[in-house]
Amino acid sequence: xxxxxxxxxxxxxxxxxxxxxxxxxxxxxxxxxxxxxxxxxxxxxxxxxxxxxxxxxxxxxxxxxxxxxxxxxxxxxxxxxxxxxxxxxxxxxxxxxxxxxxxxxxxxxxxxxxxxxxxxxxxxxxxxxxxxxxxxxxxxxxxxxxxxxxxxxxxxxxxxxxxxxxxxxxxxxxxxxxxxxxxxxxxxxxxxxxxxxxxxxxxxxxxxxxxxxxxxxxxxxxxxxxxxxxxxxxxxxxxxxxxxxxxxxxxxxxxxxxxxxxxxxxxxxxxxxxxxxxxxxxxxxxxxxxxxxxxxxxxxxx
Amino acid sequence: xxxxxxxxxxxxxxxxxxxxxxxxxxxxxxxxxxxxxxxxxxxxxxxxxxxxxxxxxxxxxxxxxxxxxxxxxxxxxxxxxxxxxxxxxxxxxxxxxxxxxxxxxxxxxxxxxxxxxxxxxxxxxxxxxxxxxxxxxxxxxxxxxxxxxxxxxxxxxxxxxxxxxxxxxxxxxxxxxxxxxxxxxxxxxxxxxxxxxxxxxxxxxxxxxxxxxxxxxxxxxxxxxxxxxxxxxxxxxxxxxxxxxxxxxxxxxxxxxxxxx
Numbered sequence: 001x002x003x004x005x006x007x008x009x010x011x012x013x014x015x016x017x018x019x020x021x022x023x024x025x026x027x028x029x030x031x032x033x034x035x036x037x038x039x040x041x042x043x044x045x046x047x048x049x050x051x052x053x054x055x056x057x058x059x060x061x062x063x064x065x066x067x068x069x070x071x072x073x074x075x076x077x078x079x080x081x082x083x084x085x086x087x088x089x090x091x092x093x094x095x096x097x098x099x100x101x102x103x104x105x106x107x108x109x110x111x112x113x114x115x116x117x118x119x120x121x122x123x124x125x126x127x128x129x130x131x132x133x134x135x136x137x138x139x140x141x142x143x144x145x146x147x148x149x150x151x152x153x154x155x156x157x158x159x160x161x162x163x164x165x166x167x168x169x170x171x172x173x174x175x176x177x178x179x180x181x182x183x184x185x186x187x188x189x190x191x192x193x194x195x196x197x198x199x200x201x202x203x204x205x206x207x208x209x210x211x212x213x214x215x216x217x218x219x220x221x222x223x224x225x226x227x228x229x230x231x232x233x234x235x236x237x238x239x240x241x242x243x244x245x246x247x248x249x250x251x252x253x254x255x256x257x258x259x260x261x262x263x264x265x266x267x268x269x270x271x272x273x274x275x276x277x278x279x280x281x282x283x284x285x286x287x288x289x290x291x292x293x294x295x296x297x298x299x300x301x302x
Numbered sequence: 303x304x305x306x307x308x309x310x311x312x313x314x315x316x317x318x319x320x321x322x323x324x325x326x327x328x329x330x331x332x333x334x335x336x337x338x339x340x341x342x343x344x345x346x347x348x349x350x351x352x353x354x355x356x357x358x359x360x361x362x363x364x365x366x367x368x369x370x371x372x373x374x375x376x377x378x379x380x381x382x383x384x385x386x387x388x389x390x391x392x393x394x395x396x397x398x399x400x401x402x403x404x405x406x407x408x409x410x411x412x413x414x415x416x417x418x419x420x421x422x423x424x425x426x427x428x429x430x431x432x433x434x435x436x437x438x439x440x441x442x443x444x445x446x447x448x449x450x451x452x453x454x455x456x457x458x459x460x461x462x463x464x465x466x467x468x469x470x471x472x473x474x475x476x477x478x479x480x481x482x483x484x485x486x487x488x489x490x491x492x493x494x495x496x497x498x499x500x501x502x503x504x505x506x507x508x509x510x511x512x513x514x515x516x517x518x519x520x521x522x523x524x525x526x527x528x529x530x531x532x533x534x535x536x537x538x539x540x541x542x543x544x545x546x547x548x549x550x551x552x553x554x555x556x557x558x559x560x561x562x563x
Contacts, residue, residue, distance in 0.1 A: 023534065023535070025532075025534035029530075029532045029533045029534040030532065030534065032314065033314075033315050033403075033532075045534075053545060053546060054536065054539060054546060057526060057538075057539050057540060057541070058526075059536065059537050060527055060528075060529055060535065060537030060538075061527065062361055062362055062363055062527075064360045065360050065362060066362065067362060067529060069529075069535070069537060071535075071536045071537065071539075074536050074539070074546065216359070216362055217362070265362070265529075267530065267534070268363060268529035268534070268535050269354070269362060269363055269364060269529075270354075270401065271315060271403065271530070271532060272315065
């Protein structure tokens with residue numbers, strides 16, 4: 001029997017595998033294909049105070065070993081989430097992390113306090129979405145803005161506070177250190193990489209938003225490098241993500257310094273992906289005589 | 303994976319063996335799959351399957367395909383080679399095993415008794431409408447058009463199914479030399495028709511104008527690029543008069559008047 005339990009802030013996860021926000025809906029969409037109770041944590045699609053309509057189509061496009069998206073944070077809004085989605089998710093034995101997004105600091109603060117009042121114990125600050133005009137990545141690419149935001153939300157929210165970082169910065173370690181200094185319990189990285197594709201027949205961008213966020217195996221080496229860099233910069237846990245498609249990918253992130261891993265684009269390709277990754281990590285541990293997952297975290301030899 | 307929602311042992315995510323992958327004519331193929339589990343959910347006309355066409359990461363996603371024909375142990379997909387995914391699919395041999403999710407999405411609602419179904423298929427849109435035609439048989443009037451003869455598929459099967467069939471090609475290489483929209487003008491609208499259509503987006507857009515002019519109601523099946531097929535990625539959104547809807551979940555079949563063209 002191997003022990004895969006990990007601690008992230010005040011959360012104890014039965015295993016390090018979680019879903020990446022925006023790739024698993026509100027859990028319901030996958031509940032037919034996955035026993036949600038087996039997940040380390042369920043991270044739901046980003047929630048804003050008011051419902052958001054999202055960007056016009058086309059919103060997604062495939063690229064070699066990757067996928068571009070410019071969904072534009074379409075979501076049902078806080079009220080509907082609390083009333084219509086939360087009761088279903090609470091029926092499963094897994095940690096729940098709510099990804100939140102706002103246009104202003106006040107909106108993030110309101111979202112965190114209202115979620116706390118609804119019994120939610122973990123939030124992930126989305127400061128890295130590349131596909132909206134205001135908010136999102138604006139906070140994730142300015143140290144001043146990120147510092148203020150993290151500080152204000154930290155004051156307002158007692159539960160586990162995770163800051164999700166953007167790769168669109170010259171040195172991600174500075175943003176990680178700042179998040180830690182302002183009271184974040186954990187850091188998740190990376191969000192999608194700003195990118196684009198052009199249709200050479202029409203000479204038009206493939207996405208209506210022109211640019212989108214690249215995800216999938218194409219960005220894994222970038223994400224892995226950033227997790228490894230951040231692991232040497234902070235003491236708080238890191239949730240690593242970016243192109244994790246199988247257990248081997250997940251183990252690479254853990255060896256690089258991730259305490260948790262989030263599976264994103266892979267859910268689209270294979271709805272049972274998260275379960276296969278949980279099983280695969282356990283098999284790897286058994287085969288290699290590893291009793292506790294902690295033996296693997298930051299286990300890279302270099 | 304078992305269907306936990308209904309508490310039954312019906313599978314919507316399963317492996318299926320390729321029995322046949324026949325080239326019917328230029329770039330058009332008929333794929334026959336045999337599920338490797340016994341209890342699969344039976345599809346309805348208009349529903350679709352997500353097929354894993356490669357175990358490598360390029361292409362990365364499964365591809366959505368309408369169910370063309372089905373029985374308890376066979377699922378048939380009629381498809382046209384259009385991009386990287388379908389090109390790979392066209393080279394898949396008998397005996398290969400594919401990862402399959404489905405049936406997904408909604409289906410064509412059956413017409414109330416007072417209506418005569420008017421089925422308009424443009425090109426590969428026949429793949430989505432065929433099982434509806436099969437179900438309605440001679441109750442329906444069918445117009446099936448393509449650019450040219452080599453893009454018409456399964457004509458013998460269609461002729462055997464329905465007597466009120468008009469076949470047309472843009473270049474006149476088979477049947478009437480007309481587009482499906484031109485062929486529609488030749489119909490006497492003294493009956494209560496209910497439209498069902500699937501085909502290129504531009505054809506559907508013009509069809510929407512036509513139905514508005516004629517005071518017809520009906521349903522269309524839309525196609526959009528999708529990543530998951532399950533309603534999670536929100537990539538297949540289409541603008542309707544009530545905001546964005548997911549083609550994979552609220553569709554693929556929509557009332558034609560609901561779409562905001």
